[in-house]
Amino acid sequence: MRLRTRLALAFALLALVPLAVVVPLTMSRLRSTLSRELDTRMEGATTSAQESLERSAERARRAVEELVESTAMEDLARDAHERPTRAIQSDTAEGLMRSRGLTVLSLFDRQGTTLSSGHLPARRGDPDPALFAVTQQKSPKPVPVRVSVRSDEGLREVPALVTARPVDYGDLRLWAVGGVLLDEGLAQHLSRLTQAEVSLRSGDRVVARAGGAAPPTVERVLPLGDAAAVHLVFSRAAVLEAEQGVTTAFLLLAGSGLGFAGLLGLLMARRITRPVEALTEGARRVAEGARDVQVTAQASGEVGELVRAFNHMTSELRSTTERLVASERIAAWQEVARRLAHEIKNPLTPIQMSLETLLAAQSAQDARFPTLFRDSAAVVLEEVDRLRRIVDEFSRFARLPKPQLAPVDLGELAQSVLSLYATPPPGITLLPTLQTGVVARADRDQLTQVLVNLVKNAEEAMKDKGGSVRVRVKGTETDAIVEVEDTGPGIPPEHRARIFEPYFTTKEGGTGLGLAIASRILQEHGGKLEVGGEPGEGARFSLVLPRAL
Known part of the structure; x- marks a missing residue:
């Protein structure tokens, strides 16, 4: 590690020690405070959601009781007593349901047969065991049940808070079972109330969902019997964002302190270490193959002597290297010339012998001269072609073009x-x-x-x-x-x-x-x-x- 780096790190550590003590303590207290605040907010929101469900149930109870005690219901019971098959029609319950602000209402006889259903008119004449079972409940408060309603996808079961009240006229008894659906509207109301993501679930199925919660999240569950449960999902993103904001501020502070301390250390060490670093860089360049490196940094004392010795050494190294390279180049081409001369010399011998034979035959007026000329010419041409191939190969070897990749x-x-x-x-x-x-x-x-x-x-x-x-x-x-x-x-x-x-x-x-x-x-x-x-x-x-x- 360089001396300049060591000094910078020493100053940085001096600035880091107090920050290392303060930052963890502050972050721990901040995290504890924010977590308590989130827990308090979740408990308040959960209580508000519970109270809102209770208010919805209470409104449904009062609406059913007011319906049972109304003159319209009395008249309906009287007509049903006098004209059992004509008084109650398939749309009778729907009108009564809407007049009282209910979303669930069914009228049953003593045996549990549906006389009229406001939320599912097609149920008329059929039993509805799940809804009729509410008539057996002893509690006057609405209870959670699953009721069948029609949607774009067909029949589906939706949880609801319902209560049952009898309507008697003479020996005739009718049952009015009514309440409110736990649907998308309720989910949206609870989401606005609690500022959380709300999902109404019936078993493993999500009936309605509203709102959203950025991760990470914490969940609270409000069970509604076996019929449904309300899941409240609260986001911890705001808490984490606050923590990250404080952490970022502290890190910026720490970074500024470290940067200032490091800069101060570098400035102090720069004057001392500059010649040494220049020598290190020069040695690295020499190791990579550079031969003309000269260190120009100003230095005195022993470091100055070292700089001068280094510059003298690189000058001598450059001269020696140039001489060696020149000698190697001369030796290499001498070897190539020797081999090329040897290859050229071989064809010259048969060419010389052929020409000498032709000259001797011509001087002696030999009758075989035409035949000798034809045979010798063939030998000469063959050896000349060999010489041409040698020269061509040598030219290709000496001037091989740079590859085009x-x-x-x-x-x-x-x-x-x-x-x-x-x-x-x-x-x-x-x-x-x-x-x-x-x-x-x-x-x-x-x-x-x-x-x-x-x-x-x-x-x-x-x-x-x-x-x-x-x-x-x-x-x-x-x-x-x-x-x-x-x-x-x-x-x-x-x-x-x-x-x-x-x-x-x-x-x-x-x-x-x-x-x-x-x-x-x-x-x-x-x-x-x-x-x-x-x-x-x-x-x-x-x-x-x-x-x-």
Whole structure:
């Protein structure tokens, strides 16, 4: 860790200690206060919801009692006594229900048959055991039950608070069972009252929902017997927002203090550490390969001596490196020139001998001169063509263009190269195994040149005995690989170390530059060309390139 950083951290720690003591204590007290306030608000809201339900039940009770005691109900009972089949119609209960502000009302006879239903007119003449069972309740208060109502989706059960009262006229007894539905309207009223998300549930089914509560939440449940329950969901988001606001304020304060302390430490350490950091940066650049690095920071004492020694060292290093590079370049081209001279010298000998034979035959007026001229000309032309190939290969090796990289599907590329060998020489079989979707960024023309050279070498290695050439394209998570494998004689171990050297060849008439150029192309693509296979069992060349993801 740098000295400048250590000083900045020391000042920051001095500023952080009081904040580390104050902030947790303040946050704990704030969290406790906000939690108590939320609990108090939830208890008040729950009580308000309970009281609102009780008021709804009380209003329903009074409405049913007023209905039973009304002259309209008395007249209805009298008519029912005198004309049992005509007095009470299917819409009778609906009118009575609406006049009293109820949402549930059914009129039953002694046996529990529905005479008229305001909330479900189609129930007339059928029993309604769940609703008629309320007549057996001893409590005068409304009780929660599930009643059937019609909706857009058909019949569904909705919880309701209902109460039952008898209506007697002579020996006739009617039952009026009425109350209020616990539906969407009630949920919205409770949501506005409690500022919470309210859901009315009947069993596992949500009957009505209103309001919303941002997470995280706390839930309170008001059970309504077995018929339903009211779920109140309160949001703790406001509490968390308040906590986060205070935390943000403290963090800003702490950050300001730390920043000021760190800045002060940096300013104090800057004057001392600047020369050392400059030397560190200079050493890093030298390690990365730079040779002309000079440290310009002003320093005195031992640090100043170190700066001057470093600058002298880099000057000497640059001079020495330049001399070494020049020597290596001269040595490399000397070796290339030596090999090229050797390759050129070989064709010159048969050319010289052919010309000397022609000169001798001409001087001696030899009758065989035309025949000798034709044979010698063929030899000279063949050797000249060989010289041209050597020069061409050398030119390509010396001036290999920079690859133009683009996404290349190696399976498709290998297929196009193999199409050039649709009719291989007799006795040789091509066996492609090409995986699709193996893509690398490469120069298509240069890779084609490499594959053509490798397939051609494989065929030439098997021209005497025949065999098969297997071309595989496969991919790993990181590499795209093309393999060219033959069943020829293979490569002896003593030749593998030199097989990619320029002008090294074991083929008669070969230039020794084909594999050298192929290896250089793979290197400039960021990949490599590998050789494998066992001697006597064939050779395998693998093109390994970074896979394009």
